[in-house]
Every structure is written in structure tokens, then in C-alpha cells.
Amino acid sequence: MSGHGTPIPMTSYPCGPLSGVAEVPGDKSISHRALILGAMAVGETRITGLLEGEDVLDTAKAMRAFGAEVTRHADGSWSVHGVGVGGFAEPDQVIDCGNSGTGVRLIMGAMATSPIAATFTGDASLNKRPMARVTDPLALFGARSVGRKGGRLPMTIVGAADPVPVRYVVPVPSAQVKSAVLLAGLNAPGQTVVIEKEATRDHSERMLAGFGAEVTVEDTDEGRVITLTGRPELQPQVIAVPRDPSSAAFPVCAALITPDSDVLVPGIGLNPTRAGLFTTLREMGADLTYENERTEGGEPVADLRARYSPDMKGITVPPERAASMIDEYPVLSVVAANAQGVTMMGGVKELRVKESDRIDAMARGLRANGVTVEEGADWWAVHGLGIGKVPGGGTCESFLDHRIAMSFMVMGMGAVAPVSVDDGSPIATSFPIFEPLMGGLGAKVERT
Ligand SMILES: O=C(O)C1=C[C@@H](OP(=O)(O)O)[C@@H](O)[C@H](O)C1
Numbered sequence: 001m002s003g004h005g006t007p008i009p010m011t012s013y014p015c016g017p018l019s020g021v022a023e024v025p026g027d028k029s030i031s032h033r034a035l036i037l038g039a040m041a042v043g044e045t046r047i048t049g050l051l052e053g054e055d056v057l058d059t060a061k062a063m064r065a066f067g068a069e070v071t072r073h074a075d076g077s078w079s080v081h082g083v084g085v086g087g088f089a090e091p092d093q094v095i096d097c098g099n100s101g102t103g104v105r106l107i108m109g110a111m112a113t114s115p116i117a118a119t120f121t122g123d124a125s126l127n128k129r130p131m132a133r134v135t136d137p138l139a140l141f142g143a144r145s146v147g148r149k150g151g152r153l154p155m156t157i158v159g160a161a162d163p164v165p166v167r168y169v170v171p172v173p174s175a176q177v178k179s180a181v182l183l184a185g186l187n188a189p190g191q192t193v194v195i196e197k198e199a200t201r202d203h204s205e206r207m208l209a210g211f212g213a214e215v216t217v218e219d220t221d222e223g224r225v226i227t228l229t230g231r232p233e234l235q236p237q238v239i240a241v242p243r244d245p246s247s248a249a250f251p252v253c254a255a256l257i258t259p260d261s262d263v264l265v266p267g268i269g270l271n272p273t274r275a276g277l278f279t280t281l282r283e284m285g286a287d288l289t290y291e292n293e294r295t296e297g298g299e300p301v302a303d304l305r306a307r308y309s310p311d312m313k314g315i316t317v318p319p320e321r322a323a324s325m326i327d328e329y330p331v332l333s334v335v336a337a338n339a340q341g342v343t344m345m346g347g348v349k350e351l352r353v354k355e356s357d358r359i360d361a362m363a364r365g366l367r368a369n370g371v372t373v374e375e376g377a378d379w380w381a382v383h384g385l386g387i388g389k390v391p392g393g394g395t396c397e398s399f400l401d402h403r404i405a406m407s408f409m410v411m412g413m414g415a416v417a418p419v420s421v422d423d424g425s426p427i428a429t430s431f432p433i434f435e436p437l438m439g440g441l442g443a444k445v446e447r448t
Pocket residue numbers: 028029030101102173174175176177179201326327350
């Protein structure tokens with residue numbers, strides 16, 4: 001778990017062309033869900049391509065604590081022997097979800113309609129993040145929770161002994177909240193309905209259907225209406241996890257801003273609820289193409305080819321696109337600093353409650369490296385200096401946030417002077433091979 005060890009200061013140096021093939025790890029969102037739904041199925045689910053980052057490993061450990069058998073095989077595949085919907089055992093230890101909002105929120109949902117109690121905690125970053133957004137709807141099922149002031153971890157959830165199904169309009173655009181409600185709905189008799197006004201990543205809906213649950217999705221005037229019939233017997237699955245578009249973002253953006261680069265990032269999940277960054281980059285004038293488009297395991301997939309793009313322009317990113325690229329704004333702001341003109345990013349107040357306040361964290365680091373940033377409660381704007389013109393030379397705080405650390409490492413590759421971060425250790429939560437992968441393309445990222 002990040003934040004428990006010694007900080008790892010890192011520096012990234014301006015470099016020549018990045019080239020080659022970047023095989024990024026499996027999708028983090030899909031990996032969490034594969035483990036959790038595998039644990040709620042009856043029988044053995046096999047998973048290949050699972051992300052072996054700290055966030056997902058913490059979820060694997062949690063599923064063991066709730067009674068599932070979770071095994072990593074010598075060939076790198078995983079199996080989960082599930083205990084069935086409603087079959088979770090009461091853990092005899094505190095569940096430590098490390099740095100992972102997805103892990104803790106989805107697991108709280110999955111256990112909230114079983115007659116067991118569990119206490120959850122995390123690292124210094126996770127223990128600051130809001131949990132009421134999940135415990136409020138879980139209370140409607142009959143679950144109780146006691147946590148620290150402001151609905152923070154550590155927190156104990158006492159699952160409902162006699163759960164009732166729920167109809168819930170998600171008040172913030174959050175796939176974690178939607179998924180927590182759906183997972184809780186699995187063990188409530190009757191139909192649980194979740195309504196989201198803005199579409200967020202739909203991996204839970206897709207995977208629930210894959211496991212044999214009865215789930216329907218309808219676009220209505222009220223929003224996306226998801227209806228789940230409770231108490232199914234989930235059928236174990238064979239799951240091939242596609243590579244993570246949120247991780248692909250780093251080698252892609254690095255190639256766009258580093259002279260003469262040409263990088264291929266194969267097999268990237270391009271579910272439309274996740275691909276907003278790539279659309280945005282193309283609108284800015286990035287030389288980014290999709291090759292070999294196909295469907296794998298029910299998800300659209302393509303190989304991304306990114307080449308040096310010296311003529312990118314700042315744009316206004318449509319606020320309605322925010323959910324489909326929410327984790328990519330930090331690295332987008334680095335590309336924006338290398339474009340001509342202003343990039344305006346609105347409708348993004350959720351960025352303030354991630355592993356860090358991502359608007360604040362990026363604004364500080366960009367300013368420390370010579371870039372002008374304006375910000376408001378739910379928007380920010382980066383004043384582009386043009387390609388290769390970011391002065392660099394500064395040290396940035398990563399605030400226990402993997403995406404902040406990696407974004408600044410990308411910035412150093414295309415800057416005039418090196419860029420440092422105080423702590424790159426959180427990178428292991430989602431992209432444990434970031435340093436060797438970027439090094440293999442020709443980047444110079446060093447522990448300092
Ligand atoms: O459901 C998921 O797997 C995720 C949902 C998003 O969070 P929110 O639901 O808080 O928007 C995203 O930021 C996170 O990295 C993963």
C-alpha cells in the first residue's frame with residue numbers, strides 16, 4: 001500500500017524520440033470488478049490480464065477476508081472461487097483498501113446487504129476521501145455505518161440483515177457510487193434501480209450481465225436507468241481484462257510532446273465511457289490514430305499510435321465529456337501546457353475529491369515549472385506555451401496521487417529542464433511497470 005513506505009523522489013529528463021511498443025497493464029476498474037463479482041459467483045472465475053497494482057491486490061486480499069479463495073497462478077492468471085451472492089463471511093480483521101477509492105466503495109456495497117459487519121481503512125489519502133456518497137444509499141437498503149467526522153474512514157459498515165431493494169438517483173457523476181448500489185442490490189430481493197444523469201463508466205453493468213445477472217439499461221428523460229433483479233446465482237466467468245486506457249494515457253501523451261516520437265500502445269480498451277481523453281487530444285491536433293479496431297471480451301479495443309505533435313492547439317473541453325476522461329485531466333493539462341493557447345476544462349469538481357485535489361495539485365506543480373494556470377471550484381484553465389517551451393526545473397508534490405506523479409514525469413520528458421516529484425511511490429497503485437516501460441521507449445526517469 002502506498003503512503004506507508006519511504007517516499008521515492010523521482011526526476012524525469014528532457015529526452016529524444018520515444019519509440020517502440022508500450023504494453024500497459026490491465027484495466028484497473030475492470031480488475032476490481034472481476035475480483036469482486038468472481039467472489040460473489042458460485043464456482044471458479046478465471047482472470048487473465050489482471051492489473052497487479054497495489055489497489056487491485058488490496059481488493060484481492062479483501063475478497064479473501066470475506067471468504068473467497070483467490071489464487072495467483074504461475075502463468076500470471078488468477079482464479080477466484082466465489083461464495084455466492086449473500087455468502088460473504090464476516091472478516092476477522094480490518095479491511096485495508098490502501099489508496100483505492102474504487103476498492104473500498106465497491107466492497108462496501110458488495111457487503112452491505114449481508115448480515116455481517118466490516119471495518120474499512122486506507123492510507124492517508126483514502127482516509128480523507130468522502131464516503132457518505134456511498135453510505136447514504138447503502139442506508140436505504142438497511143445498512144448502518146459509523147465512521148469519522150464528515151463520513152471518512154476508518155468506518156464500520158453493519159450490513160442489512162433484511163435488505164430491501166432501492167431506487168436511487170446518483171447525485172454526483174460517479175461510477176463508484178453507481179456500482180456500490182448495484183452490488184448491494186445483488187442481495188436485496190426484487191428490483192434495485194439506479195439512475196444516473198450523466199453516463200459514467202459502465203463496466204459494472206456489462207460485467208453483471210456477463211455473470212448472468214438480470215440487468216437492463218434504458219436511456220430516458222430522467223437519465224440512464226439501470227434495473228437489476230436481486231438474488232441471482234452468478235455464474236463464474238472467464239475474463240480477459242483489456243489494457244487500461246487511463247494508463248495508456250501516459251505513454252501516449254509523452255509521445256505527443258517529445259520530439260520525433262512514434263509509439264504504439266496495443267490492445268487498449270476504448271469503451272466510450274472511458275475514451276474521452278483520446279477524442280480531446282485529436283481535437284487539439286494530436287497525431288493519434290486507432291489501428292486494428294476490434295472487440296475483446298465484450299469491450300471495444302484498438303491499438304493506439306501516437307506520434308510527436310508539435311502543432312497542438314488549446315481547446316475548451318466539453319463539460320459533458322468529463323466523466324469519460326475524469327482520471328485523465330492531470331496528464332491532459334501537461335499536453336495543454338505544450339499546446340498553443342488556452343485549454344479550458346470545466347465541469348470537473350469531482351477532481352477535487354480524488355486521491356488528491358487534482359486541480360490544486362496540478363496547478364501547483366505546473367506553476368512551479370513556469371506554466372500559468374487559472375482555477376475555480378469546478379474548472380481550470382492552462383495557458384499553453386507551445387511545444388517544448390515548458391521551462392521545467394521545478395519539484396512537484398504528488399500528494400499520494402499516482403496520476404499526479406506520472407503526469408509530472410511525462411512533463412519532464414518534453415520540458416526545457418528536468419522535472420522532479422517528491423514521491424513517486426503511489427505509481428505502484430495503478431501502473432507498477434511505469435518506470436521500465438517508459439525507460440524501454442527511451443525516456444529517462446530516475447529515482448533521485
Ligand atoms: O468505478 C471506477 O472504477 C472508477 C470510477 C471513477 O471514480 P468516481 O466514481 O469517483 O468518479 C474513477 O475516477 C476511478 O479511477 C475508477
